[in-house]
Structures are given as structure tokens and as C-alpha cells.
Amino acid sequence: MTRVSIVTGGASGIGRATVDALLASGGSVVVIDRPSAELHELAKLDRVLIVEGDVTDAEVNNAAVSLADSEFGGLDAMILNAGVPASGDIVMMPIEIFDRTIEVNVRGVLLGIRAAVPALRRRGGGRIVITASTSGINADPNMWAYNTAKAAVINLAKGAALDLAADAITVNVVCPGPTETGMTTGIKQVPEVYESLRRAVPLQRWGTAEEVAAVIVFLASQASSFVTGAVVPVDGGITANTGQFMPRELPADS
Numbered sequence: 001m002t003r004v005s006i007v008t009g010g011a012s013g014i015g016r017a018t019v020d021a022l023l024a025s026g027g028s029v030v031v032i033d034r035p036s037a038e039l040h041e042l043a044k045l046d047r048v049l050i051v052e053g054d055v056t057d058a059e060v061n062n063a064a065v066s067l068a069d070s071e072f073g074g075l076d077a078m079i080l081n082a083g084v085p086a087s088g089d090i091v092m093m094p095i096e097i098f099d100r101t102i103e104v105n106v107r108g109v110l111l112g113i114r115a116a117v118p119a120l121r122r123r124g125g126g127r128i129v130i131t132a133s134t135s136g137i138n139a140d141p142n143m144w145a146y147n148t149a150k151a152a153v154i155n156l157a158k159g160a161a162l163d164l165a166a167d168a169i170t171v172n173v174v175c176p177g178p179t180e181t182g183m184t185t186g187i188k189q190v191p192e193v194y195e196s197l198r199r200a201v202p203l204q205r206w207g208t209a210e211e212v213a214a215v216i217v218f219l220a221s222q223a224s225s226f227v228t229g230a231v232v233p234v235d236g237g238i239t240a241n242t243g244q245f246m247p248r249e250l251p252a253d254s
């Protein structure tokens, strides 16, 4: 049976790599994203349908599930990947930016879960996979708003995993570290920041969208059937570090 997935934020970066990997495995995909040329390009592919809109709108999430049902015969995996970054001073950042960060990164995910659960139940079970961040496990300077949102979505996933286990619906989280995507293009243009992030990664390089997508696709597949409530870093080892020393800072014999 062809597996059917919905991917939010599927027009770019990690979401787009996830769509490509799902298609390569023979699956069908409904993509939710904001209007863009990239989204319309996706609509030209076989086994891809698009819903143009904002994940903070319940109707957009519901429309994607209806499309998966009517055009592909049901839903197996809801991949809640759309997210927005935020950084700024803890006193000075306009509160509207904080509100929007929570709205997209947390409320958007909750709406996705709510839309998907009835369809996954009809299928007798299924997968929910959420893209959080290493920034939801620990904090970063000036990124408290993003840290708050991504930490919240991690615990939302754990709660949902408990509540949906009886329906054979698993809920898991991936936590990417620095990954080359549209979201991090700005960082790439500041070579010292790009390089300092690279050095902070024990594997000494940025990750690719495909490397994160590979873990998402596993968690969205039947192969992950006994994994739920898990938080999986895909971060080249960043979260393994206490942060007291940079990787390779101490000589091996000290």
C-alpha cells in the first residue's frame, strides 16, 4: 500500500528534502506551505498535492487532511516541520514577534496534530513527526523566543505520544543542529558566525537537509513502530557537549 504523508513547510529546506525522500520511497505527499514559486514547482510532480496557506490556520491543516483522504485514500504520517526563527533582546523584542514565534512553532503544530488524529485513527494508527531543534533542548544567546517555542513543542510531542498511544499513533521529534537551508542562508553570509557554528559541532561541519530528512522519514515509516515520545538530535553531536569546552579545544593528553 502506498504510504500517504502530509509535510508542513515542505517547499524548502528540511521539508523539501523530506518530500523528495518520501517520493523516492514510493509515497504520496500533501505539502502545506505559504505561497511561493517553490511550492508551485512541487505541484508539478507526480504524487504531490499542495495546500497553500498558513499552518496557524486550522482550516489549512484540515484541508490537507481532506485532500489526503479524497485523493490518496487516507493518511499515514503527519510531518509537522514548518517553523520560523526569532532572535532579539529579551527586554526589547516586540512582543508580537514572540507571539508569532509561538503561534507558528507551537500552535501550528497543535493544529496539525488535531487535524491529523481522526484520519490516523481511521487508518488504525499512524505517525506524527515534529521538527523541533537543538535550541529546544538547550538555549542560545538572544534566541530565548525560539528556545521557548521549540522546548514547548518537544513537551507537546511527549504529551501527545502518551495520549495517542492507545490509538497506535506514535509521536516523535527530530532536533536538527545547524543545517544548510533557506532558514540559515543569512548566517552563511556572515562567515565568522558560520565558521564558529561549524567548530561547535563535534563532527566539524554543518548538516544537510537530506541528513535530517532521513531521520524524519524513518520516524514516519512502519519501521519505527516501537518508537514514541522520542526526541532525536540530528546535530553532529552538539547536544552531547556540556558546553564547557569547544570540540577539540583540549589536547588529548590533558
Ligand SMILES: NC(=O)c1ccc[n+]([C@@H]2O[C@H](COP(=O)([O-])OP(=O)(O)OC[C@H]3O[C@@H](n4cnc5c(N)ncnc54)[C@H](O)[C@@H]3O)[C@@H](O)[C@H]2O)c1
Binding pocket: 008, 009, 010, 011, 012, 013, 014, 015, 032, 033, 034, 053, 054, 055, 056, 081, 082, 083, 084, 085, 104, 108, 131, 132, 133, 134, 135, 175, 176, 177, 178, 179, 180, 181, 182, 183, 184
Ligand atoms: N536549518 C536549521 O539549521 C534548523 C535547525 C534546527 C531546527 N530547524 C527547524 O527545521 C524546520 C524546517 O526549517 P528549515 O531549516 O528547512 O527552513 P526553511 O526556511 O528552508 O523552510 C521552512 C519552510 O516552512 C515554511 N513555513 C514557515 N512558516 C510557515 C507557516 N506559518 N505556514 C506554512 N508554512 C510555513 C516556509 O515557507 C518554508 O518553506 C523548522 O521548524 C526549523 O525551526 C532548522
